[in-house]
Amino acid sequence: MAAERPYKSTPHTRKGATTTFGxxxxxxxxxxxxxxxLVVTPPLFAVADGMGGxxxxxxxxxxxxxxxxERAPAHPDSEALGRAVEEANRAVIRAAHEGRGREGMGTTMTAAMLEGERLIIAQVGDSRAYLLHQGxxxxxxxxxxxxxxxIEAGQLTPEEARSHPNRSVITRALGSDPxxxxxxxxxxxxxGDRLLICSDGLSGMVCDNExxxxxxxxxxxxxxxxQLVNEAIANGGHDNVTVIVADVTGFAEVRRKKMARKTKLSIALVLVLFAAIVGGAAWGTNEYLHNAAYLADDNGKVAIYRGVPGDVFGLTYSELVESTDxxxxxxxxxFQERLKEGWRVDSVEAAEALVKEYREDIDAKSKPAGDEAANADASAADAAGSTGGTHDANPPAPANSQGGAA
Structure with a gap:
């Protein structure tokens, strides 16, 4: 075995759950x-502390x-993980019989599978699994x-056990009993929970509160x-020290991605609605500018323009249709005052109708008064002729009142 085998704390994703570990x-x-x-292949984590020299x-x-x-299940299954540990035990025994290693060699095994918010553990020996829950x-x-x-029998306290001469004696291990x-x-x-798996090189050198x-x-x-390994070494480092730390992220990453997708959809919907509103407003504005009209003074003449007078957001929306007489x-x-700033009307047709009214009014005011009297006499004569009867143009002179012929 190499003296040190650190692993980077990079996320490892499997079946929608993310585990971050070191x-x-x-x-x-x-x-x-x-x-x-040790094994660090999420969702499987394991520590084995060998013995036998x-x-x-x-x-x-x-x-x-x-x-x-090789034998662990792909997903947490306590029975299947237990069978994998049992097979590991038989493999250690076979190896000793075949001359690999030595007779009597053995090892602890604490194996855990963490996926989502489910944790299973199979354990033999004194390598430990801890959980940090809510601090x-x-x-x-x-x-x-x-x-x-x-300790369970009440013969020792945990503090006394830490310095007891038989503190390294274990009662169960892989390699001793098939x-x-x-x-x-x-x-x-x-x-938010945190899983710790360690050999007794940590738990025997660093107190649980530390x-x-x-x-x-x-x-x-x-x-x-x-840091945990460093603390064990700082306290004496009497044994090999192996530590695995794995954070329980559950399905937080899946939920985050779902929320991100929902947020993106919401943003897309808002953008579509905004685009529709802007497009509708632009269309409505264009229709209004295309159909609206106004009258203005064009070098002393009444002119008809399509659009609106002045600027809209710094832009001019007007087109000369006609400069009238x-x-x-x-x-x-x-009316002259209103033309100075532009007299708005609903349409070019409405503007043409106003111009027509102006023209008729001006024409009526420009006719002389004599013409109006003559027109009135002619109208009266026409009315008399329409009543019937025959009239001589030159009626006879009246008879001499004294009688007799001249």
Whole structure:
């Protein structure tokens, strides 16, 4: 085994769930080789702490993790994961019989599968799994060790067990009994929780409250794994140290992507509606500008324009249709004032009708008064002739009132 096998804390996506993780293994300060092995292939994470001396413990742990990685299910299944650990146990025993490693070699195995918000664990030995939940650390697995048995029996306190001369004695391991079975755990976790799997090189050198503090403080899982190893080494590093830190993100990434898609759809819908409104407004404005008209003074003459007078947003929307023969000076003063700024009407036809009224009014005012009297006499004569009877143009003179003929 290499002395150190760190893994980057890059997201690993599988079946819609995203797991962010980090890991590190270190030889420690006192050992001359590293007997720990690990697996970090989400959703599978595992730590194996080998035993049996040089060319034995590292062989047992590596065989175990290799078989586990081959036989583990693709998705969390506690029974299937348990069978994979049992097969790893048989593989270690076969290897010893075949001369790979040594007789009596063995290894711990704590394997976990984390997918979505579901966690399963299969465990043999004293490598531990912890969960940081809402800032509080809890040990998920029970050590298969003499110290754990004595603590449960009330013979030792956890503090006394940390310095007990038999603290490294374990009661169950892979490689010793072909019938060894792992303890299985099925745990519902929550987004924001943090999983820690470690060999006893960490848990034996760093107190749980210090582990809790580091897990809560260092948010990047790779930096957190490295920091925990550094703390174990700083406290003496009496054993190999292996640490895996995996964040429970559940389906937060899936929800984020769904929300992002909904946001994009909402934005697209708003843009479509906005475009429709702008387009409708532009169409309506164009129709209005195309149909609207106004009258204005064009060098002293009344002119008809299509559009609107002045500027709209700095642009001019007007087109000369006709400069009429109607003089502005012939109009009433009120009309002349209105023409200075542009007299708006609904359409060119309405403008032409106004011009026609102006022209008729001007023509009526320009006729002389004598012409009006003559026209009135002619009208009266025409009326008399229409009443009937015959009249001589030159009536006879009246008879001499004295009688007799001349």
């Amino acid at each position: 890991s590190r293994t270190d030889i420690g300060c006192l050992r001359d080789h590293n007997e720990d092995s 040089h060319a034995a413990g590292e062989v047992a742990s590596e065989i175990a993790v290799n078989v586990l990685a 509080k650390l809890q040990q998920l697995t029970r050590d298969h060790s003499l110290m754990a048995d004595m 019938h060894t079975q792992p303890d299985l755990y099925e745990i519902n976790v929550e987004t 582990i809790e503090s580091t897990l809560a403080r260092v948010r990047d899982p790779q930096r957190c794994a490295s 109607v003089s502005v000076s012939d109009l009433q003063p009120g």
